[in-house]
Amino acid sequence: MFDFVRRHNRILQFILLLLIVPSFVVFGIQGYNKYSEGRNHVARVDGQDISQSDWDAAHxxxxxxxxxxxxxVDVKMFDTPEIRQRVLEDLVRERVVFAAARDLHLSxxxxxxxxxxxTDPQFAGLRNPDGSVRKELLAAQGxxxxxxxxxxxxxxxxxQVLSAIGLSAFAPESVARAAVDAFYQRREIRVQRFDAREQLGRVQVGDADLQAYYDDPRNAAxxxxxxxxxxxxLVLDLPAVERGISVPEDDLRKYYGENASRYEQPQERxxxxxxxxxxxxxxxxxxARAKARAEALLAEVKKNPAGFADLARKNSDDPGSAAKGGDLDWFSRGAMVKSFEEAVFxxxxxEISGVVESDFGYHVIQLTDVRGGERRGFESVRAEIEAEVRKSLAQKxxxxxxxxxxxxxxxEDSLKPxxxxxxxxLRRVEGFTRGFQPKEAxxxxxxxxxxxxxxxxxFQSETLAGKHNSQATxxxxxxxxxxxxxxxxxARxxxxxxxxxxxxxAVTQARAAQAARTEGEARLAQWKARAPDAASLPxxxxxxxxxxxxxxxxxxxAVLKAPAEKLPAWVGVDLGGDGYAVVMIEKVLPADVADTGPIDKVRQQYAAMWAGAESEAYLAALRKRYKVEITGKAKAAEEPAGAASK
Known part of the structure; x- marks a missing residue:
């Protein structure tokens, strides 16, 4: 049974865990009321409590x-306030949907x-041939x-609570196309950039400017x-343990004798x-005719073994080797079909074989050369053996x-002893911080x-005190x-x-960006008043x-949000530290099918988005109906003691 479970682990994970168990993160219908009474709650749905232990179990x-x-995967990445809060929201969602399913009698x-x-293919891995459930798989999941x-x-x-809404979403072609056209609309534009870098050489910065920027609370961080x-x-790991291990010569030779086959070079023929x-x-x-022909060729080979290559060129049905006189080059065990390999070795x-039968037909074989098969001497593998033995002992x-x-x-009060x-x-490092990245190590x-x-x-408080060693971790x-x-x-x-x-x-860059912005805004006002020749723009x-x-x-x-009823339209865009841009919108073009895909695909995507929106709206209404109350707030993982000293 356990071999079967191990071989079908993905079936268990995806069918039992992902399809069935997650629907009830903590317990089933009977447990819904049983475990929710008389405890401190972090949420309440339909008058029933969700406790802290329910939340923890769901997480x-x-x-x-x-x-x-x-x-x-490092599971700590899932232990964040955001993920824990999301788990609570999902738990509340399931309770809401459960209450609706109960009241709608959807069982x-x-x-x-x-x-x-x-009949459902997703349960194929759980069915016996007669259609009954594989009890051993269920037992493996309790x-x-x-x-x-x-x-x-x-x-x-x-x-069924939400699928009725999700599956009923419909997107007429005209509606879907209008929505997609609005999103993927194209605009033909000319862009004039006013780059802050071009202003850097013109900016003058004094000591007073530096002091003001430094003192500004917004820049303190x-x-x-x-x-x-x-x-x-100190680091204790397997290599460190290995360095303290010496292996007697007799033990190495004994290991060599017990594992002699490992040091034999594979024979090739x-x-x-x-x-x-x-x-x-x-x-x-x-x-039968093919075998008779092979036996006749074998008889000819035995009469004249030196003529094997000529016979192969004229008579072999193997196009890959016939031109080479039947030569198959060097190969080791496992390279040929079993019957052929057994005959060759x-x-x-x-020597020349008898007629050998395989899935390809009938063979007459001549062994032309042999190499390898010798055992490597002890001295040549001594270092390899010692490394293996030391590693094995270190693990133990x-x-x-x-x-x-x-x-x-x-x-001890220090690490030296x-x-x-x-x-x-014993290693030493200065300036170690959270997120430390050593440059030379x-x-x-x-x-x-x-x-x-x-x-x-x-950065635990006990470690920072420096009176004692930290705990071994x-x-x-x-x-x-x-x-x-x-x-x-x-921190300071x-x-x-x-x-x-x-x-x-920083001050120079900010001044340069401001200068670029001022120049760009002035040019925008000028062009709005009197549009320039388009040829003078990029x-x-x-x-x-x-x-x-x-x-x-x-x-x-900014360009795609700008009103474009009257063309050309002008837009000024603040690019922050990079400067400023002035954009002239010349044309508004419909969406390109290369971007949107075929209309059938567009309709499916639009319908899916619309279904999602309607489902969320219905779920919001259910939350109101069943009076959802969430009081629990996920806390950040406890900070290492001493962090307050930052």
Whole structure:
């Protein structure tokens, strides 16, 4: 049973988890009332409470589903206030839909459930040939047939609440085309840019300007130096454990003897053949004639073995080798069909086989050469064996060494005695911050220093105090770290003298952008009063939401939102630090089918969007009907102690 479950793991994940279980994140219909009474609630739907434990359980289920779909993903990325709040909203949504399904009496009959299960392709992996459910698969998910049927019934009932609206959405061609034309409308424009970079050489900035910019509270965050530490750290991993292991020579030789076959070079053979083609499963008389012909060729070969190549060129039905006298070049075991391979590897060099039958027909084979098959000497593989043995021993000893590492780190007030006792390298780093990216470090050190788990450990209040070592913490597979902080620098605003060049660059850029904006606005007013010759402006381009022509988003949005009843129309666009742009809209063109796709596709997309909007509107009405109240607010993950010192 477990082999079957393992082979069909995706079926379980996608059918049981994604289709059935998520419909009721915590419990089924019976549990809906049973577990919601008499507890502190984070939300209320139709007079029934959703408790904090319900919320937590729903979030755990969500994380487990993500883990099943994306093995190896860091589940911490799903433990954010935004995702937790989304889980609560989804839980409320399910309760609302459930209440509506209950009041509308939408539970399907047993006959419909049975018919659906036996005919729907999505349940094929759960059905036995006779149409019954595979109980072993349900058991692997902690369910029996009755519970599965109950959840399937609940799922279908809830789907009907919104599907009636979603499936009824209809988009006439004229409506869909009008909506798409409005969205994908094209406009032919000419753009004159006033680039801030062209103004940089004309901008004058004084000390008073720098001081004013530096003192402006709106710019304070730009000059903040992050919280940092100077620290020592130790890393315990498999390579570190390996370095402390020595393997006696006798053990290496014993390992070599026990695994001798691993050090044998695979034997290769070179053979030539003559093929008399005969289709497998073909008429018996045709195969008999082919075999007789092969036997006749074999007789000729035995009379004159030196003439094998000539016979192959004239008689072999294998076009790939016939021109080469039947030569198949070098090959090892596994390269040929089984019967052919067995015959070749049973021959001695120069020998000729009997007639060999395969799926291709009948072969006469001559073994022309043999190479390989020798065992590599101990000395040539000694380093390889030692590395394997040390790695194996390190994996076995890591747990024991990790426990020793943890105890020593806890007992000592510095990391130096731990490093000496376990023969580890004590490393030191200055200016370590959250999100630290070392510029000059070995790859393994850089990976450790960039680990979020290390930063979390370093900036705990107990670690920042610097009186003791941190606790030993696992930051990766078979990888532990401990740190000792020797100096802690809280977050602070850097002095103007330290950031003077950055302030000057920012002020200069802002002044240049303002100058470009002033010039652009003046030119816009002039052109609005008296339109220039279009030839004096840059070449026209056709712009749409689908084809932005690599223009800034702010410019694209401004052009497509601008009124264009009277042409030419003029638009001024502030590009922020990049300057300013003046746009002349010359033509308004309908949507291009290359952008929108065929009208049938457009109608489907429009209908889907309209169905989504109507479904959300209906759901909002249901929330009012069933008096939804949400009181729970997701909190951010608890910040490491000491963060308040920023």
């Amino acid at each position: 755990r289920n969500q994380v487990e589903r993500m883990r099943a779909q994306m093995p190896g 399907p009959t047993e006959e419909r459930l049975d018919r659906l299960f036996k 369910m029996n047939s009755a519970l599965f049927a109950q959840r399937l019934s609940q799922d279908l009932a809830m789907r 730009r000059f903040q130096a992050p919280e940092s530490v100077t620290m020592e750290y 070179r053979a030539s053949h003559i093929l008399v083609k005969a289709e497998a499963g073909g008429p018996a008389d045709a195969r 049973a021959l001695k060099k120069g 000893r890591f747990a024991e060494t990790a426990e020793q590492f943890t105890n020593l780190v806890e007992q 731990v490093a000496e006792r376990l023969h580890l390298t 070995k790859a393994e050190d850089a990976a450790v220093l960039a680990s979020p788990k290390l930063a979390e450990l370093v 696992e930051i990766g597979a078979s990888q532990m770290v401990a740190v000792h902080v020797s100096a802690h620098q809280p 605003k850097q002095a103007l003298a330290d950031v003077r060049e950055a302030v000057k660059a 070449a026209a381009v056709t712009l749409s939401r689908a084809r932005s022509q690599d223009l800034p988003k702010a410019l694209v949005d």
